[in-house]
Amino acid sequence: MLPPLKSLPVFEAVARLNSFSLAAAELNVSQSAVSHQIRILENHLGETLFNRQGRNLELTTEGKRYLDAISNSLLQIAQATNQIKGEQETHIRLAVYSSFAVYWLIPRLPELKRLYPNLELSIEMSHGSPDLSDRTADLFITTEKEKRGFIFESLYQEELFPVCSQHYLEAIKNRLNVTSDKELTDKLNETPSPLAQFSLITSYSIYDRHTEDWKRWFSNLKQPLPNTIQFHRFSHLMLAYEAAKHSLGIALVNDYMMNEKNDEQALIKLPCSGFETGDNFYLAYKESRKNEDIIRYLRKWLLEEAKTLA
Template sequence: MLPPLKALPVFEAVARLNSFSLAAQELNLSQSAVSHQIRALENHLGESLFQRQGRYLSLTTEGKHYLDAISSSLSQIARASNLIRGESETKVRIAVYSSFAVCWLMPRLPDLMRRHPNLDISITMTHSSPELSDKTADCFITTDKDKRGFTFTPIYRERIFPVCSPAFYEAMKNTLDVHSDTDMANLLEKQPEKLGDFPLVTSFGIYNEYTEDWRRWFSEKGKILPDELQLHKFSHLLLTYEAAKYSLGIALINDYMFNEDKTKDDLIRLPTHHIETDDAFYFAYKYSRRNEPGIAEVKRWLINESAGLGLGE
C-alpha cells in the first residue's frame, strides 16, 4: 500500500534541513502542518523516522534507510515533471575528488560558465572518491568505475612525475654541478638515484602508504629506494604540492596539478621519467539521467577540456 504521498516531500525536506521549522518555511506550510504530515507517515509505516532530543533532531536508522530509498524517486518525479512543462534542468551538482577540484576544475569553471551561462553549478569536494548517489550529487568526477545503473566516461589516466620549486632546482644544479636542463636530464637518465641525495616529499594519498610513490618511481628504472632518505610525509597530494612549492623538497605530482604556464614562483618539472599510477578518473552519472541537458552540457565540456590538454585515456 502506498504511503500518504503528500507526506513524502515533507519528510525529505525535514530530513535534508534537519529542522521542522526550516522545512515549513521552504514548503510554505505551518510547522503544525509539517508535524501532522510526518506523524501521518510514521503512523502508516509503523516506525519512528526522527529522533528528538530537546532541540536536536536526527533521523532514526529506519528514517535513514527510508530517505535513501525515496529521495532518488522524488528527484526523478520532479525532473520528469519539469521536462513535461518544458523546463530544462539547469541546476547541476558535481561531486569531485578534492585535488582535482582545486587544481584542475576550479581554474576552468569561468570557461564553463561563459560557454553555458544557463547552468547553475554547485560543487562538493570530497577527500576520497565521492559516494555515487543522488543524495550526494547529480554527476561525479571519481576514480570509481563500477556501479550498477551508472555510466562512466574516462577523462584522465593518472601519471606522476618529480617537481620542485625554481629555487630548489637551482640549488640542485649547483650541488650536482650541472648547468642546463639537458645536463640534468642526461644525469638523471643514467643515475635517477641522485634524487635520493635531496629531501623528498611523499604522499599517503596516492597508494595509501608513505614512500610507495617514490619506491615505484625508482623501481621504474630498476633502482631500489635508497635506505638513507630525508622524507617529508603528507597525507594528501595537495599538501605535497604546497610542500614542494615552498622548497621543502622534491615531490611527485600529476598532470592536472601541474601547469607549465604558471609564474616563476611555482613549480618546475624535473627533466626525468614519469610513472603511471593505478588510478583513472571518470565522469559518472546515472544512465537514467543521460538525457538531462545540464549533465549533458557538463559532460561535453569536460571531455573537450581533458582531450585538449592531453589528459584523456
Template structure:
C-alpha cells in the first residue's frame, strides 16, 4: 500500500482550507516552519506542486485541488470512525443552500429543527450560484444538480413561479382593470392574461440567466406572446425582485419557498392566475458513503417532513 506520510495530510488539509500557512500552524499548534516542512515532504512524495506561492498570496494548483477533493472525504471518514469507536456521536453538519432558499424558507424554520433535534449543530453555507459538490464545501446540499459520481440525490421539490404584488399595488390593479373582487380579477386574468402587461413587471436575471425570460415563459403558458411595450424593472436576483414587489414597484414572479399564502408576512398578494412550472428540480445531495451518519439522517428526515409545505 503506497501511502503518503500520513502526518502531512491533516497539515495539507488545514493549509488548503484556511488558505494560510500561519493560520494552519495556529490551528494545529505547531510552528509555521513545521507546516512548510510537512507540505514540502508531501509534495516531494507526490512529485507535484500543491500550492502556488506569490508573495502573501497562496493558491492551490490544479493537482492540489484534485488531491484535496480526494483526501478530504477520507480524512473525515477516519475522524468519524474514530469517534464511533470512542462512543462519540458526531452532530456537526454543514448544509449548502442557495441564498434565496436560505433567507425565505430555511432560516424561518430553523427553530423547529432545533426543537426536534436539539443536539444537531448545523452550519449554513449560503451560495449565490451552483455550489461545488464536495466535502470541502459542505456535508449536504440543496441543489438543482442531479448527478455526480459518489453522491445520492433525493428529489426535494419542483419549482413554480407565480405573479405577486403588494396590497396597495393590488388595489391599484383592481381599480385600473375596473374589477371589484378577486373572482372578477381571476376571470379577467384567465380570459385576458395580457392585461398584466399594462402594469410595471419585475423581472430577475438569475432564474433563466436572461431578463424578461421568466415573464416570456409565463405568457407562453397562457398561450400568449410576450407583449413588446412592457415597462420592466430589472434585477439580478430573485430576492431583489421579491423585495421590489413588496415595495410597490410592480408585479414580480416569485416561487413557492419565497411566499407563504397562509402567512404572507411581507404583505404580498398572490394574483389569482396560473403558475409557471419552472424546469428546475431541487434535490438533497450528499455523499453515498455518508448516508447512514446520524446527523445527516436527521437533517434529511426533517427536510422531507418540511417538504409538505412546498407541495
C-alpha cells in the first residue's frame, strides 16, 4: 500500500533541513501543516520518524532507513517531471574532504566552468567521511568503498611526503652544510635520517593521534621515531600545511595539496622518500543514477583530472 504521498516531500524536507520551521518556509506552508503531515505519515507507518527534545530534532533509526529508501524515488520523480517539461537539471552537489576541496578541487573549477558553463556545482565540505545519501550530495569523494547500491571508482592512492618553505629549506641547507641539490639529496637520504634535527609538524586528522604520521614515515625507512624531535602539533592537515608555509618546520602532506596548476608553489617537496597511508580515495555515486547527464559530466571530468595524481 502506498503511503500518503503528500507527506513524503514534507518528510524529506524536515529530514534534510533538520527543522520543522525551515521545512515550512521552504514548502511555503505553516509549521502546523508540516507537523500534521509528519503525524499522518508516522501513523500510517506505525513508527516514530523523529526524536524531538526541545528544539533538538533528529531522525530515529526507522526514520533514517525510510529516508534512504524514498529519497532517490522522490529525486527520480522530480527529474522525470523536469524532463517532460523540457527542463534540464544543471545543479549538482559534490561532497568532498575539506583539504581536497581547498587545495585540489577549487583551483580546477575555472576549467570545469569553461567546459560546462551551465553546470551549477555546490560543494559540501566534510571533515570526516560524508554520509553516502542523496540528502547529503549527488556525488562523493570518499575513502569509503562499500555501500549497497553505490558505484565506487578509484581516484587516488594517498601518499605523504615531507615539504617545507623555501626559507626553511635554506635553513636546512645551512645546518647540513650543503650547497647543491645533489648534496642535499644525498644528505637527506642518509641513515639515520637528518630530518630528526629539525622541527617537524604533525597533524591529527589522518591517524587520529599526533606524531603517528612521522612515526610511520620513519618506520618506512626502518628507523624508530627519535625521541629528541621537537614537534609542532595541529589538528588538521590543512593547518600543518599552512604552518609549513610560514616556516615553522617540515610537514607531511599529500600529493593533491601540492597544486601543480599553481605556478608559484608555496611549499617545496624535499628530495627524500614518502610513504603510502593506505587510504584510497574513491568517486562514489548511486548506481541507479549513473545514466543521468549531469552525473556523467562531472564524473568524466573528475576522473580525467585525477589522472594528474597517478
